[in-house]
Amino acid sequence: MRLLQNGLQKFDARQIQEFSEWIVKLGDGKLFEPNDGIAEIQIPSKLLITNFVDSVEAIVASTYPGLIENFRDLNFLQCRAILASIIETIDQINDYVLSLIHGTFT
Numbered sequence: 001m002r003l004l005q006n007g008l009q010k011f012d013a014r015q016i017q018e019f020s021e022w023i024v025k026l027g028d029g030k031l032f033e034p035n036d037g038i039a040e041i042q043i044p045s046k047l048l049i050t051n052f053v054d055s056v057e058a059i060v061a062s063t064y065p066g067l068i069e070n071f072r073d074l075n076f077l078q079c080r081a082i083l084a085s086i087i088e089t090i091d092q093i094n095d096y097v098l099s100l101i102h103g104t105f106t
Helices: 011-027 055-063 075-076 089-106
Strands: none
Touching: 055 089
C-alpha cells in the first residue's frame, strides 16, 4: 500500500489519506449526509482533468503515465485505478488501453 512506502513525505501521506477517506465516503454514500440517496457531488478541482482533446486518452495518460513501458509491472498496475459511473465508460477505456498495448506482446 502506498501509505506504507518507506520515504513517503508526511505531506504526501496526509494527502493520500485524505483522498482515501474522501473516496470511501463517496462510495458509501456518506459524503453529504443526511441525504435521500441522491446528492450532487462536488469533485475537488485538483482531481479533475480539464485540458484534453480525447477524454479517454487523457484519463489513461493521467492514471497510467508510461503505460507502454510499465504495463507488465504488477506494482505499476496495482497502484492505480480508474473509477467510472457506467460500464460503457469502462469498456471504452479498456478498448483504448488494449489498442495501445496490442502489438507489444512477444
